[in-house]
Amino acid sequence: MNNKIASVVIVGGGTAGWLTAGRIAAQHRTQTGSTISVTLVESPTIPIIGVGEGTWPTMRSTLMKLGISETDFIRECDASFKQGAKFSRWVTGTADDFYYHPLMLPQGFGKTNMAAHWQALRNEQQLQESFSAATCFQEAICELGLAPKMITTPEFNSVANYAYHLNAGKFSTFLQKHCTEKLGVLHVLADVVSINSADNRDIRSVTTAQAGEISGDLFVDCTGFQSLLLGQHLQVPFVDCSDVLFIDNALAVQIPYDSDDAPIASHTISTAQDAGWIWDIGLIHRRGVGHVYSSRHTSEDQATAQLAAYIGPAFNNSSLRKIPLPCGHRDIFWKNNCVAVGLSAGFLEPLEASALVLVELSASMIAEQLPACRAVMDITAKRFNETFRYRWDRIIDFLKLHYILSKRTDNTFWIDNRDPATIPASLQELMQLWRYQPPGDHDFTSNNEVFPAASYQYVLYGMGFETCYDYSEHLLRDNQFAQEQFMKNKKTIAQVTRSLPSNRELLQKIHLHGLQTL
Amino acid sequence: MTQFVALHNQHHQQLRIDPERIEALGAHQHMVPVVLSEFLKLVVHYPIVFSKNSETGQFVCSALLGFTAGENLFWQNNQWQGIYTPLQIMRQPFFIGEQQGQIIICIDMESNVLTTGKGEAIFDSSGQETDYLQQAKTRLAALINGENETQVFIKTLLALNLIMPMALDISFANQQQQRIQGLYTINEETLAQLGSEQLMQLQQQGYLKPIYTMIASLGQIYALIQKKNAQLGLA
Numbered sequence: 149m150n151n152k153i154a155s156v157v158i159v160g161g162g163t164a165g166w167l168t169a170g171r172i173a174a175q176h177r178t179q180t181g182s183t184i185s186v187t188l189v190e191s192p193t194i195p196i197i198g199v200g201e202g203t204w205p206t207m208r209s210t211l212m213k214l215g216i217s218e219t220d221f222i223r224e225c226d227a228s229f230k231q232g233a234k235f236s237r238w239v240t241g242t243a244d245d246f247y248y249h250p251l252m253l254p255q256g257f258g259k260t261n262m263a264a265h266w267q268a269l270r271n272e273q274q275l276q277e278s279f280s281a282a283t284c285f286q287e288a289i290c291e292l293g294l295a296p297k298m299i300t301t302p303e304f305n306s307v308a309n310y311a312y313h314l315n316a317g318k319f320s321t322f323l324q325k326h327c328t329e330k331l332g333v334l335h336v337l338a339d340v341v342s343i344n345s346a347d348n349r350d351i352r353s354v355t356t357a358q359a360g361e362i363s364g365d366l367f368v369d370c371t372g373f374q375s376l377l378l379g380q381h382l383q384v385p386f387v388d389c390s391d392v393l394f395i396d397n398a399l400a401v402q403i404p405y406d407s408d409d410a411p412i413a414s415h416t417i418s419t420a421q422d423a424g425w426i427w428d429i430g431l432i433h434r435r436g437v438g439h440v441y442s443s444r445h446t447s448e449d450q451a452t453a454q455l456a457a458y459i460g461p462a463f464n465n466s467s468l469r470k471i472p473l474p475c476g477h478r479d480i481f482w483k484n485n486c487v488a489v490g491l492s493a494g495f496l497e498p499l500e501a502s503a504l505v506l507v508e509l510s511a512s513m514i515a516e517q518l519p520a521c522r523a524v525m526d527i528t529a530k531r532f533n534e535t536f537r538y539r540w541d542r543i544i545d546f547l548k549l550h551y552i553l554s555k556r557t558d559n560t561f562w563i564d565n566r567d568p569a570t571i572p573a574s575l576q577e578l579m580q581l582w583r584y585q586p587p588g589d590h591d592f593t594s595n596n597e598v599f600p601a602a603s604y605q606y607v608l609y610g611m612g613f614e615t616c617y618d619y620s621e622h623l624l625r626d627n628q629f630a631q632e633q634f635m636k637n638k639k640t641i642a643q644v645t646r647s648l649p650s651n652r653e654l655l656q657k658i659h660l661h662g663l664q665t666l
Numbered sequence: 667m668t669q670f671v672a673l674h675n676q677h678h679q680q681l682r683i684d685p686e687r688i689e690a691l692g693a694h695q696h697m698v699p700v701v702l703s704e705f706l707k708l709v710v711h712y713p714i715v716f717s718k719n720s721e722t723g724q725f726v727c728s729a730l731l732g733f734t735a736g737e738n739l740f741w742q743n744n745q746w747q748g749i750y751t752p753l754q755i756m757r758q759p760f761f762i763g764e765q766q767g768q769i770i771i772c773i774d775m776e777s778n779v780l781t782t783g784k785g786e787a788i789f790d791s792s793g794q795e796t797d798y799l800q801q802a803k804t805r806l807a808a809l810i811n812g813e814n815e816t817q818v819f820i821k822t823l824l825a826l827n828l829i830m831p832m833a834l835d836i837s838f839a840n841q842q843q844q845r846i847q848g849l850y851t852i853n854e855e856t857l858a859q860l861g862s863e864q865l866m867q868l869q870q871q872g873y874l875k876p877i878y879t880m881i882a883s884l885g886q887i888y889a890l891i892q893k894k895n896a897q898l899g900l901a
Contacts, residue, residue: 299723300848661722665824666831666850 150521154184157364159340159354159377161190163316163504164490165370166323168511170214173331175515184518187334188327189354189362194339194372201429201436202230202416202501203311205251208304210508216326218303219662224322226315226431228655229296229414231286231308233500236419239611241556247280247610248290248415249500251309253602254283255640256633263586263605264623265630267615275634279609283633285640292645293411295654303663307644311501313416313429313436336362343381350485350522351377365522367486368514373474375492382483386494389476392548392570394445394561395424395497398471399455400438403462414651418499420554421454422446423561427498428458432655440473440497445561473497477540482529485522487514494540499550502543505598509539535596542592545575546599546607552579553611582608585623586615670761670772675793678773682785683759683798687778689746692755696732700752701812702819705879707750711740713890714883716820716829716850725820725829725850727880730890733836733844739893753809760802762810771803819873826864827856828877834887839895852881 156172158165169188176184211221221227232250239245254262262283269275280287286308289296296310327333338356346352353363369377378384390396405412417428424441439455448470456463477494481487489510496502513532519525551565552575564570571579578591587604608615617623649657671677692698697717700708708714712729719726729752731738740748759777763770773780773788786798795803823829830853834846857877860868868874 298720300718300720301723657722661724664718664723664725666829 150523151365152521153365153519153525155364156184156186156366156368156518157354157362158186158188158368158370160370160372160490160492161188161320161324161335162370162372162490163320163323164492164507164511165190165368166320166327167210167504167507168368168370168489168514169333170323170327170331171210171508171511171515172518173327173333174214176518177331182332185334186327186332187336187362187364189336189338189340189356189359191339192337192358201313201316201431202427202498202504203314204501204505204508205309205311206505206508207311210512212304214323214326215330217665219658221322222312222655222658222663225312225319226433227312227319228314228412228431229651230311230313230416230429231290231296231414233416233418234290235550235610236417238418238420238425238550238554239556241420241558247278247606248284248287249603249606249610250280250284250286250290251311252284252286253600254279254605255285255637256283256630257602258589260626260629260633261586261588261623262630262633263609263615264617264620265627266609266634268617268624269634280606283637284606285637285644288641288645289648290413290415293414293650293652294645294648295414295651296648297654298647298649299654299657299661299663301663303665307648310414313431315431338362340376343377348484349382351381365485366518366525369486369488369492370490372491373495375478375488377486378478378481378483378488378492382486384478384480384483384488386474387476387479388474389496389544392544392572393475393497393551394442394565395440396473396475397443397448397451398438398440398473399448399451400436400469400471401455401459401464401467403435403437403459405434406462409652412651412655416501419458420556421451421458422556422559424451425499426455426458430651432652432659442561445559445564480529480533481510481536482532484529485525487529487532489514493536496540496543496547499547500543500599502547502598506536506539506543509598510536538594538596539598541572541574542598545572545578546603548572548575549604549607550611553608553613555612578604582613582615584616584619667776669775670763671775672763672765673760673771673773673788675789675795679787679789679791679793680782681773682781682783682787683779684781684785685779688758689741689751689755690744691758691778692731692746692751693738693741694736695755696735696737697728697730698752698754699726699813700729700754701727701809701816702876703808703812703815704750704753705876705883708752709879709883709886710750711748711886711889712752712883713886714880715832717848724817725824727816727820730849730887733846733890733894739890739897742897753805753812757802757805757809760806762806771806819871819876822868822871822873823852823877826860826868828853830856836891838891838898840898851884852877854881 158169165188169186173182173186176182234248236246256262266279266282296308297306328335336359338359340354341357342355344353351367353361355361412430419426423446426439429436439451441451474495481493490507517528519528554562556562587601589601592601708729715730716725717728731740759774759779761772763772787796788799790796829850832849832851836844
């Protein structure tokens with residue numbers, strides 16, 4: 149029990165597997181090499197699902213921690229820049245209905261309550277802009293298809309905060325190369341045929357068809373939806389959340405650009421449909437477009453027709469991939485000496501690109517909190533389970549928020565989504581509170597928050613929610629300061645829209661010249 | 667505007683260049699790209715720094731002439747106040763072009779230095795190159811070879827982490843504060859920690875001299891501030 153945790157075995161080699169392997173190996177490197185052996189066992193026959201083309205800005209620090217060059221990453225993973233999400237037709241369903249969830253805090257956030265001032269000025273018709281447009285210059289950049297930085301901006305630095313869109317298959321391959329060549333991760337191509345337990349029900353080893361028995365002190369389950377180690381072997385049940393979030397199917401296609409110089413959107417575009425929504429992600433050589441929908445509220449034919457209508461003449465039925473989507477997560481994520489990362493831990497609709505960020509957060513906690521020996525592992529496991537249960541719950545709340553504020557009535561999908569019986573109590577409570585005060589840091593006090601209060605503000609006020617300030621006029625006291633912030637935002641918009649290149653122009657320059665590291 | 671055409675001994679036989687006007691072309695440049703072979707001449711007047719080409723993001727070596735875009739503190743009373751003017755300016759109006767894989771010399775037909783009256787001819791009446799053109803070609807060759815050489819120098823320094831951003835906060839005599847961004851210089855701390863093998867490599871490549879010249883040239887920033895103060899009428 150007091151032997152050092154010296155070997156980590158990761159089963160499964162998608163982005164989840166490689167990110168976790170890389171983070172652990174990089175974290176435990178010393179001048180004389182790694183103090184931990186990291187082995188990744190990957191089936192040569194099971195294909196990678198390759199979900200998650202959208203990331204969070206956390207990916208920048210993850211790549212830095214792995215010692216990856218941003219130029220290499222952008223070139224080899226077809227990556228492009230992502231500056232948030234544009235939600236189209238989510239409120240009324242009309243063509244001009246949209247709002248942004250950018251990746252930067254509202255101007256003046258934390259100094260005064262911009263949401264209160266914005267609402268007051270807007271109701272007095274002294275201000276026309278939407279909440280996101282009035283408080284965050286990033287929306288203007290996105291609307292113009294501009295990049296978040298310049299060719300002279302060093303790697304990982306920004307003018308406007310950003311994440312990436314990427315080709316998940318290429319990202320996996322890229323990480324594999326980096327992990328095996330630079331970080332000393334051992335790569336074993338073999339199919340796991342049995343899992344062997346120790347007396348205390350820990351996993352002692354896995355037996356593979358091609359490489360014999362592989363033993364380890366800690367096993368990371370990255371086997372995708374099948375959850376081979378945690379779900380099947382250790383019998384941790386799946387907590388279904390489809391009573392809250394109804395999406396259960398995806399139809400995905402890849403669409404070429406009309407021309408070599410077609411603009412590349414620098415944000416994810418999410419367009420609501422009658423029983424789901426369509427994602428639209430621009431990579432450098434193609435777009436990834438897909439329709440996620442609720443099969444309880446529409447048919448596959450109907451969903452396909454809507455996707456075809458969205459895409460137009462470029463739609464090609466033969467490349468259509470249908471992916472059934474579970475909605476939920478394991479009851480716990482770490483049991484005995486096995487922790488699940490990625491789809492094996494759970495999956496939620498990709499509305500806020502939560503899949504890869506959960507992988508990063510999991511990999512980060514495992515790497516940084518790796519128990520020293522088996523004797524303390526149960527404590528780490530307990531804390532990991534509490535942390536991630538909290539995170540999954542907050543993500544579910546935040547995703548649900550996008551649905552309950554819609555005013556659409558064109559399908560029972562939207563009406564059912566607003567049924568209080570489908571809304572988690574934690575979210576209902578927050579919504580009660582927010583009728584009288586805007587979302588603030590006091591609402592999100594854990595060290596393990598996933599979305600900041602600002603994100604809730606962008607969605608709430610972007611979707612037309614009104615907070616009542618009749619009993620809290622003090623929130624409008626700093627009127628002068630708030631006016632200055634709105635002006636400042638306008639000034640910044642004028643300044644950055646003059647200097648930033650288009651998203652495509654910058655990506656082409658990075659492919660041609662590369663970014664400097666300083 | 668610029669309009670480059672290939673130099674032709676008949677088409678351009680009547681063309682004259684007024685050398686007096688060449689330096690005026692740099693009157694509003696606050697930075698000018700320079701090459702290694704010029705460093706010893708440059709250090710007499712100018713801070714030599716690294717900056718990034720705004721189109722490609724790649725590092726170049728530059729002489730600093732002023733503190734804001736458009737400000738050349740060496741251009742005063744319609745004259746370049748200095749005994750050495752960077753090659754990048756003195757090369758005007760000639761440029762290098764490429765035609766069917768061949769390197770050719772081009773001339774900027776929109777350049778202000780072109781005249782038809784008095785001035786230096788490029789070709790004589792029989793179509794032969796004049797001494798003036800010969801010299802211009804020598805300058806051009808020095809610049810082109812220098813650019814490649816300087817790129818290799820920069821690559822080597824980057825690989826050794828010898829380049830770092832330069833924080834330049836200047837207060838002028840009129841209390842005006844200015845933060846100059848986008849300039850880089852030699853990281854002296856990294857330089858001091860180089861192992862003997864790496865130092866040997868730099869020495870053999872002939873890079874120690876330009877490295878120390880760049881460090882020494884930073885003292886010229888004070889001279890440049892003084893020029894600015896003088897211009898503000900405060901020194």
